[in-house]
């Protein structure tokens with residue numbers, strides 16, 4: 346297939362007088378489109394739209410739809426992001442007309458099933474997290490972090506403790522942790538990691554005092570290491586009067602096996618669009634429910650779905666100490682329905698297999714490649730691990746080169762240059778949904794790349810060679826995105 350022929354912008358195919366045809370719209374009872382638009386707001390001249398024939402339009406959009414890499418097109422071992430396969434049954438259940446046609450303002454008595462599902466997910470997540478109560482309102486992990494930190498602020502304020510203005514975050518933390526703390530109006534203090542990737546407890550003790558509102562931890566952390574000292578950390582944090590926050594974006598390896606609430610965490614968020622199998626990427630819709638331990642429920646945001654003694658569901662806006670609204674309505678409802686479908690289709694019996702399988706996959710890849718790639722923190726790891734580039738760096742081949750070459754071989758690249766603890770970080774998370782064949786194919790590709798680095802480094806440094814686009818200027822694209830078409834030739 347000649348993809349490049351159809352890889353331009355639709356405007357670039359425009360030729361004066363080219364046409365596609367459809368049947369004209371029937372003027373129905375509501376009248377024609379012209380009649381429906383008030384004269385004052387109608388265009389005087391035709392808009393400048395591309396003039397193209399039907400096959401060109403079909404090929405253009407069909408090609409565009411396959412230019413993106415996704416979990417449904419290939420292996421996507423993006424560390425920290427948990428890009429697992431999303432079973433299609435979740436999609437089917439979330440897109441039935443009963444769900445898709447709901448209106449958030451419809452009377453409660455007409456939406457009892459929808460509210461029951463919502464309430465059930467609140468209960469299931471509380472059980473999975475070991476928390477007293479959950480809100481499903483936040484739209485993303487970062488939004489959950491902000492909500493959780495606002496809960497913590499409200500708790501301290503309620504006790505008249507206004508001196509707590511700092512949040513302690515490890516140097517291995519995801520970038521959203523310090524960002525959320527800053528948005529919540531709190532000052533960020535960094536705590537160091539030890540060489541094995543876990544939190545340096547002595548450094549933490551030095552930094553804990555009566556000005557600290559919370560300590561945010563990810564467990565297993567972003568290097569894939571489980572924080573074994575978590576009971577002692579929790580005790581130390583609580584003794585200093587601060588609360589312990591759990592970044593649950595890495596909950597996948599612990600599902601049904603260990604619970605943040607039992608480890609001593611007070612507040613947590615979950616990324617439904619990672620662990621609970623909602624498709625994500627490109628900033629697409631997500632959900633970052635927030636759970637709290639007993640004693641903090643009243644600070645959670647409103648509205649909340651509540652059930653009365655007769656089993657009747659309503660949406661409550663009432664609470665004296667609540668944060669109030671952090672979202673419109675009740676959050677991303679269809680994302681919540683996918684997560685509920687995922688949890689119920691696995692059931693209590695099978696959800697405990699997710700973590701061990703994800704952990705097995707990660708350790709399998711790690712062991713199969715650690716003779717060629719630098720492993721700064723020796724295993725075993727949990728669901729993900731970090732290589733610090735190639736072991737033999739004499740060819741000058743970087744992590745970026747390896748990532749680009751993987752694209753040529755049909756794999757999405759792992760997370761690169763994060764965590765910042767190492768210079769050439771390559772963070773691999775295979776998840777539990779990949780077959781042994783897929784893992785072996787990835788291992789083979791990574792071994793071939795190490796071989797190419799030795800024998801043909803210059804070509805490797807020019808990768809990718811086979812993708813629709815070679816090397817976009819990512820900074821330019823982020824700083825000055827071109828969002829509208831301009832004819833640069835005239």
Ligand SMILES: *Cc1c(COP(=O)(O)O)cnc(C)c1O
Nearest residue numbers: 425426485486487519521592594
């Ligand atoms: C993805 C992630 C987040 C942020 O979640 P978003 O939904 O992208 O805002 C926070 N912490 C960790 C460890 C993550 O992997």
